[in-house]
Amino acid sequence: xxxxxxxxxxxxxxxxxxxxxxxxxxxxxxxxxxxxxxxxxxxxxxxxxxxxxxxxxxxxxxxxxxxxxxxxxxxxxxxxxxxxxxxxxxxxxxxxxxxxxxxxxxxxxxxxxxxxxxxxxxxxxxxxxxxxxxxxxxxxxxxxxxxxxxxxxxxxxxxxxxxxxxxxxxxxxxxxxxxxxxxxxxxxxxxxxxxxxxxxxxxxxxxxxxxxxxxxxxxxxxxxxxxxxxxxxxxxxxxxxxxxxxxxxxxxxxxxxxxxxxxxxxxxxxxxxxxxxxxxxxxxxxxxx
Amino acid sequence: xxxxxxxxxxxxxxxxxxxxxxxxxxxxxxxxxxxxxxxxxxxxxxxxxxxxxxxxxxxxxxxxxxxxxxxxxxxxxxxxxxxxxxxxxxxxxxxxxxxxxxxxxxxxxxxxxxxxxxxxxxxxxxxxxxxxxxxxxxxxxxxxxxxxxxxxxxxxxxxxxxxxxxxxxxxxxxxxxxxxxxxxxxxxxxxxxxxxxxxxxxxxxxxxxxxxxxxxxxxxxxxxxxxxxxxxxxxxxxxxxxxxxxxxxxxxxxxxxxxxxxxxxxxxxxxxxxxxxxxxxxxxxxxxxxxxxxxxxxxxxxxxxxxxxxxxxxxxxxxxxxxxxxxxxxxxxxxxxxxxxxxxxxxxxxxxxxxxxxxxxxxxxxxxxxxxxxxxxxxxxxxxxxxxxxxxxxxxxxxxxxxxxxxx
Numbered sequence: 001x002x003x004x005x006x007x008x009x010x011x012x013x014x015x016x017x018x019x020x021x022x023x024x025x026x027x028x029x030x031x032x033x034x035x036x037x038x039x040x041x042x043x044x045x046x047x048x049x050x051x052x053x054x055x056x057x058x059x060x061x062x063x064x065x066x067x068x069x070x071x072x073x074x075x076x077x078x079x080x081x082x083x084x085x086x087x088x089x090x091x092x093x094x095x096x097x098x099x100x101x102x103x104x105x106x107x108x109x110x111x112x113x114x115x116x117x118x119x120x121x122x123x124x125x126x127x128x129x130x131x132x133x134x135x136x137x138x139x140x141x142x143x144x145x146x147x148x149x150x151x152x153x154x155x156x157x158x159x160x161x162x163x164x165x166x167x168x169x170x171x172x173x174x175x176x177x178x179x180x181x182x183x184x185x186x187x188x189x190x191x192x193x194x195x196x197x198x199x200x201x202x203x204x205x206x207x208x209x210x211x212x213x214x215x216x217x218x219x220x221x222x223x224x225x226x227x228x229x230x231x232x233x234x235x236x237x238x239x240x241x242x243x244x245x246x247x248x249x250x251x252x253x254x255x256x257x258x259x260x261x262x263x264x265x266x267x268x269x270x271x272x273x274x275x276x277x278x279x280x281x282x283x284x285x286x287x288x289x
Numbered sequence: 290x291x292x293x294x295x296x297x298x299x300x301x302x303x304x305x306x307x308x309x310x311x312x313x314x315x316x317x318x319x320x321x322x323x324x325x326x327x328x329x330x331x332x333x334x335x336x337x338x339x340x341x342x343x344x345x346x347x348x349x350x351x352x353x354x355x356x357x358x359x360x361x362x363x364x365x366x367x368x369x370x371x372x373x374x375x376x377x378x379x380x381x382x383x384x385x386x387x388x389x390x391x392x393x394x395x396x397x398x399x400x401x402x403x404x405x406x407x408x409x410x411x412x413x414x415x416x417x418x419x420x421x422x423x424x425x426x427x428x429x430x431x432x433x434x435x436x437x438x439x440x441x442x443x444x445x446x447x448x449x450x451x452x453x454x455x456x457x458x459x460x461x462x463x464x465x466x467x468x469x470x471x472x473x474x475x476x477x478x479x480x481x482x483x484x485x486x487x488x489x490x491x492x493x494x495x496x497x498x499x500x501x502x503x504x505x506x507x508x509x510x511x512x513x514x515x516x517x518x519x520x521x522x523x524x525x526x527x528x529x530x531x532x533x534x535x536x537x538x539x540x541x542x543x544x545x546x547x548x549x550x551x552x553x554x555x556x557x558x559x560x561x562x563x564x565x566x567x568x569x570x571x572x573x574x575x576x577x578x579x580x581x582x583x584x585x586x587x588x589x590x591x592x593x594x595x596x597x598x599x600x601x602x603x604x605x606x607x608x609x610x611x612x613x614x615x616x617x618x619x620x621x622x623x624x625x626x627x628x629x630x631x632x633x634x635x636x637x638x639x640x641x642x643x644x645x646x647x648x649x650x651x652x653x654x655x656x657x658x659x660x661x662x663x664x665x666x667x668x669x670x671x672x673x674x675x676x677x678x679x680x681x682x683x684x685x686x687x688x689x690x691x692x693x694x695x696x697x
Contacts, residue, residue, distance in 0.1 A: 003524065005524075006520050006521070006524050009516075009520050010516075010517055010520060013514065013516040013517060013520075016516075017513065017514050017516075110337075113337060113341065117341075117342070117345060118336075118337070118341030118342045118344075118345060119342055119568070120342060120536050120537050120540070120568075122540060122572050122573070124572055124573060128544070129544070129547050129548050129575070131548050131549070131550075137520070137549070138548060138549050138550060140545075140548045212544070213513075213541070214537050214540060214541070216342070216537075217341075218338075218339065219511075222511045222513055223513065226513075254514075254516075254517055257517045258517050258520070258521070261506070261507050262480075262506060262507055262508035262509060262512065262517060262518060263480040263507045263508060263509050265509070265517075266509070
């Protein structure tokens with residue numbers, strides 16, 4: 001039943017979806033790698049970012065044009081959130097952070113619900129329906145853009161982490177918090193920067209998703225479960241792992257959706273997920289603890 | 290400047306006046322009772338969680354109906370008793386619905402209207418039956434709701450069986466009138482109770498009516514991407530697509546089909562979440578154009594319905610079928626209370642069972658309940674035409690001619 005054309009198109013679709021998954025997962029894994037906590041508010045922040053992009057669109061700003069300003073705004077918000085709220089409230093106890101981010105997600109989600117109601121909203125952009133004819137399939141332009149931008153962001157993030165002082169400080173804090181602070185690194189600042197970067201990834205993902213997807217207060221949840229899976233699959237805290245994992249999960253989901261039926265598309269992901277955990281408990285790219 | 294005490298408004302006197310006022314208010318209900326104490330009715334809707342949009346829409350209709358009844362002088366047989374809403378949020382889960390029914394029963398409601406989703410309605414009606422509370426199901430289409438022998442449960446709207454039968458009849462009429470251009474079908478459905486049940490019925494019935502089913506594609510809710518579904522549809526190239534999905538997924542599917550340049554002879558939806566929603570039509574006029582849907586719909590010729598539609602749209606909301614169904618459901622309940630001339634729960638249930646209410650805003654005719662199902666209820670077939678939703682079947686309610694097959 002599956003001709004090579006459909007299979008190729010499904011793989012392509014998977015890569016397009018996977019790139020955005022990867023971007024969302026990168027934010028999550030970055031926060032985990034440095035702060036050693038799972039940010040439960042990740043999905044709620046994604047929803048908030050999508051509403052921000054939606055409001056920008058209502059104000060006449062194209063989602064792609066809003067990307068850089070929103071990325072900066074969300075960096076600021078993420079930074080402030082960690083520096084002024086999550087950090088001080090945690091009292092150096094990881095369990096507290098877990099609960100705070102969980103609480104935060106409930107607050108954000110319900111604030112969005114109170115302000116925007118639960119309507120499903122969409123934006124209609126001029127390029128929303130433009131496609132590239134690849135012969136065997138039509139590739140939607142907004143999805144191709146999402147793929148390109150996600151890859152670009154991944155490269156920029158890699159440059160930031162590998163070649164800047166801030167990046168080195170982030171890696172130092174991730175490896176050895178005490179040592180880093182003894183070397184003069186402001187750990188609270190680095191924590192906040194990392195959280196800000198995580199929020200930035202979400203703001204960019206939101207702007208990429210909006211032209212082809214819809215937004216409502218709980219929309220982030222649809223992406224976050226899969227992002228958690230990717231983070232574990234790729235190796236907790238590993239950025240290359242999150243990127244490879246995202247693309248991989250996108251393709252697996254798409255192809256297994258085609259083979260087993262859309263409802264069981266997730267089946268493929270979790271079978272591989274379990275196998276990876278059995279064979280390589282640290283994930284594909286995870287460091288040996 | 291004179292002191293307050295010297296003006297005669299001492300603290301003690303102010304307090305006394307306050308106490309007197311409070312006492313007066315407390316004494317009021319006894320005085321009002323002569324004119325009919327307010328009657329509490331339960332309105333149950335999922336206004337948080339996954340179904341929050343539909344729940345909020347249902348709430349609009351119920352609130353509007355209660356206001357309309359109270360403005361007209363309340364329940365006359367009970368001395369003009371006003372209706373008072375006790376609202377419950379079912380939180381989009383059956384457990385949430387059950388908990389709220391328990392609370393409403395303790396709160397002294399005389400009956401309940403609403404529920405929206407089938408799983409919520411199934412659980413809530415059962416909980417209500419323990420308290421002899423009459424329950425009017427607003428939407429819940431699963432036929433299990435009215436086949437469990439619960440005497441308190443009344444469904445005003447058509448269920449699965451009635452809707453699919455009408456849909457199939459309408460489809461055959463439509464296809465025959467156009468010279469049978471459609472022979473092959475692909476079914477697309479969400480994989481929950483609603484979509485799967487519908488697909489199963491379609492799989493059994495469509496071949497009997499001369500249609501060949503090329504494929505049946507299930508998808509989850511929420512779905513992040515419908516590209517694969519579109520790909521499979523394109524490879525099968527059917528004449529007709531019959532989708533049964535909730536709002537978000539159908540919008541994604543319609544948009545993806547437009548992107549992938551899939552143009553079947555018709556998209557014929559059954560109980561679709563989007564095809565009968567003005568939001569979809571307004572936001573994606575191109576993707577929505579000519580989509581047909583067999584669904585609940587208000588009577589377009591009814592003056593009350595038209596006025597309500599204007600009012601709802603003026604407040605910036607969309608006039609969905611939930612509004613019309615809950616509006617009608619509350620009117621139906623008020624009529625039963627009027628005839629029962631009593632706030633007794635059992636008397637109201639008996640009055641509902643014998644209802645012949647015709648003052649609603651649905652295209653149904655007089656109400657008649659047979660084991661809880663309103664046999665007068667029927668869906669209509671709508672089609673999106675030029676950025677509006679028109680009724681194309683049944684002919685007696687239609688305000689437009691069908692466009693089929695859709696011009697390529």
